[in-house]
Amino acid sequence: MKAIxxxxxxxxxxxxxxxxxxxLIPAIIQDYSTKDVLMLAYMNLESLRRTLRSGKTCFWSRSRREFWVKGMTSGHFQFVKGVSYDCDGDTLLIAVRQIGAACHTNRKSCFYRKITNKK
Structure with a gap:
């Protein structure tokens, strides 16, 4: 992706x-157009470098102990439009153009569960 x-x-x-x-540092992934939060994953310095170099999100899998590019197996790539970090420097916010679903459950966002006060 040229811009990144x-x-x-x-x-x-x-x-x-x-x-x-x-x-590791948490990375919040946000839809560039809608501003919806899509997912949270973790990056190390090398995965951040790979993300910036390729223009596609690359994360570090804590369970598998390996790099993974979002969409490599599903085709649901995330093309990076911008990267920022919070005031404490301990969280990244990555704006993306999402292709297909962001969640492994095939939903747009991983944040589809609600906490409510139903009685």
């Missing part, structure tokens, strides 16, 4: 990011 190729991760940005003890 211009984003470079600088040493200053790396210094501002707070990765946890396992070298």
């Amino acid at each position: 190729e211009k984003i470079r991760i600088t040493p200053r940005t790396i210094k501002n990011l707070k990765f946890d003890k396992d070298g």
